[in-house]
Amino acid sequence: MLGLLLFAAVSAPVAADARDDAKDQVRFGIRVAQLGLWREALTHWERAVKLDPTYAPAYNNLAIGYEQQGDFEKARAAYEKAIELNPNNTYIKQNYELFKEINDRTNKPDGR
Amino acid sequence: MTARTSRTVASLSAVLLTACTSFYEIPIETPIKAKLDVDAFQRVLVAGFLAGGAEDVDGNLETTRLLRSQLRTKSQLRVIDTDVLPLMEVAGEDRKTDGAPLPAPIKDDKDLEAYEHVFADADYWKKIGEEYQQPLIVTGTVMFMSRQQTQLQQRESEEFDSLGRRRTVAERRLVDRKGFGLTGRFIFIDGRNGTTLYSQRFTESILYDANRQTPALSSYFELMDKLIPSFLNTLSTQKIRGTRMLVK
Numbered sequence: 001m002l003g004l005l006l007f008a009a010v011s012a013p014v015a016a017d018a019r020d021d022a023k024d025q026v027r028f029g030i031r032v033a034q035l036g037l038w039r040e041a042l043t044h045w046e047r048a049v050k051l052d053p054t055y056a057p058a059y060n061n062l063a064i065g066y067e068q069q070g071d072f073e074k075a076r077a078a079y080e081k082a083i084e085l086n087p088n089n090t091y092i093k094q095n096y097e098l099f100k101e102i103n104d105r106t107n108k109p110d111g112r
Numbered sequence: 113m114t115a116r117t118s119r120t121v122a123s124l125s126a127v128l129l130t131a132c133t134s135f136y137e138i139p140i141e142t143p144i145k146a147k148l149d150v151d152a153f154q155r156v157l158v159a160g161f162l163a164g165g166a167e168d169v170d171g172n173l174e175t176t177r178l179l180r181s182q183l184r185t186k187s188q189l190r191v192i193d194t195d196v197l198p199l200m201e202v203a204g205e206d207r208k209t210d211g212a213p214l215p216a217p218i219k220d221d222k223d224l225e226a227y228e229h230v231f232a233d234a235d236y237w238k239k240i241g242e243e244y245q246q247p248l249i250v251t252g253t254v255m256f257m258s259r260q261q262t263q264l265q266q267r268e269s270e271e272f273d274s275l276g277r278r279r280t281v282a283e284r285r286l287v288d289r290k291g292f293g294l295t296g297r298f299i300f301i302d303g304r305n306g307t308t309l310y311s312q313r314f315t316e317s318i319l320y321d322a323n324r325q326t327p328a329l330s331s332y333f334e335l336m337d338k339l340i341p342s343f344l345n346t347l348s349t350q351k352i353r354g355t356r357m358l359v360k
Contacts, residue, residue, distance in 0.1 A: 023360065030136055030358050057359040064356045070143040091135050091357035102142055102352055 022052035029061055038068050056086035060095060072103050136358045141351040148300060148310050148346050155247035156189040156347075157303065159240065160197035162227050163254040164218025166292065168328035171254035172196060175336070179250060182340055187348050192244050199251065203230040221295070224253055231299050234306030241303025248347075249301040252311070256332055260290045261319055291319035292328065294335040298343055312346060314339050 029044035042065040048058035063078035079096040086092060150156075158179045163171025176196045184191045204214050204227075215223040230236070237249060265287045268280045294317070300310040316335045320326055344350055 026360050030360060033138060033358060034136065060357075060359050064138070064140060064358060067142050067356070068140045070145065089359070091359050095356045098354060098356065102144070102354070 018052045019055060022048040022055045022058055025051065026055070026058050026061060029065075033061070033065070038065055041065055042069070054085060056082045056089060056092065059085065060089075060092045063099070064095060067099055067102075075099060076103065134360045136360075137355050138358050139353065139355050141353055144345050144350050144352060146345065146348050146350075147312075150189065150248055150347050153246075153248040153303075154190060155192055155245065156183055156187070156250060157192040157194070157240070157244050157247040158183065158250045160199050161252050161254045161296070162199050162203070162218065162224060162230070163256070164220070164224055165255045165257035166328055167217070169256050169332045171256050171332075172199070174329070174332060175254050178333075178336055178340075179343065182344060183347075186344050189248065189347065192247055194244070197240070197251075199230055200227060202236065203227040218255075220257075221255060224255060228253065231301075231308065236306065237301045237303070238306030241301075241306060244303065246303040248309075249303050250298065251301060252299040253296040255293075255295045256328075256335075257293050257295075258290065258328075259293045259317060259319065260288070262286050263289055263319075288322040289319040290322050291317065291326070292331040292335065293317035294332070294339070298346070300346065310346065312342070314342070 025044045025048035029041040029048065032044070033041035042062065045058050045062040045065055048055060049062060052058065059078045059082035063075045063082060066072075066075035066078060076099070079092070079099060082089075082092045083096060158176050161172045161175050163175065165171065173196055180191050180193070183189060200214075200216065200218070204216075214226050218224050218227070231251065240249060241247065263286070265285055267283045267285070269283050271279050271281050273279070293315070295315045296313070298312045298314070299308055300312075301307065302309050316338050318331055318335055341350060341352075
């Protein structure tokens with residue numbers, strides 16, 4: 001029991017640290033994306049999801065970055081992860097809907 | 113707490129959470145890769161189209177002109193300027209040996225089918241290719257037809273009861289709409305051997321209020337406007353502009 005309490009007491013700040021670090025990476029990614037430096041932004045958002053794999057905004061932004069690069073497979077996976085983590089976020093859902101619209105149009109079967 | 117109450121609390125907290133989230137709207141340009149590798153070609157010949165339907169618009173001439181002008185400004189290929197091929201006549205010549213007359217003018221998709229064998233005539237397209245130094249050839253079918261439809265329309269109107277209380281009443285009624293439909297295929301042929309490289313079907317329609325007088329030609333261009341991005345994307349990478357929400 002004491003061990004469990006000790007574990008909880010130690011792990012909680014660690015998780016909080018990871019989230020804070022991930023947030024820092026996300027924030028910096030946003031700043032560079034606003035300057036048009038999408039590759040740089042992607043690096044930071046990729047780092048953010050490694051630091052905290054439960055942080056939905058990091059996946060959302062990562063998905064947008066992949067979309068901008070034309071990597072639709074990765075964008076879809078990242079959007080789906082973001083929605084899985086935060087199914088009620090209207091911004092993420094809206095982004096995903098817009099992405100799907102483009103992706104569906106691109107993959108529309110054209111007969112030969 | 114009942115299930116209903118907990119659902120309400122959950123959705124309210126979701127709304128609040130979203131409201132508290134910081135977001136930044138950002139413009140993005142999504143690159144869509146070309147569907148066809150046209151590196152082997154330096155020139156493109158928009159040869160002409162099998163066209164039918166409404167008589168107010170010459171689908172063959174207008175489609176050829178429009179695609180040539182789009183390719184001139186939005187593709188790397190050099191556009192060949194030449195007379196539009198009379199594909200109906202060419203298909204008719206092919207059929208003369210069979211004895212079966214072809215339907216003219218083309219009124220619907222069934223009529224059009226009788227002509228479509230011309231696209232499979234590799235010898236003919238190879239000959240055209242040789243004439244124009246083996247370009248990429250663009251051809252296909254265009255059916256531009258008028259359409260009429262009755263749709264259910266819902267409108268909300270205000271009503272006041274005897275005590276002067278206002279209430280809104282949903283009113284449903286059937287309305288006549290008319291407009292045009294555009295269907296067909298873009299076919300991309302290799303001018304070196306006359307074979308089809310790629311073909312792309314399309315269907316678009318537009319309906320207006322029955323009282324509105326819209327010239328057929330302007331509806332035709334409105335519909336083609338919707339098809340052009342996809343057509344161009346077959347030959348070259350296109351960028352689609354949009355906006356997304358970055359979240360932190």
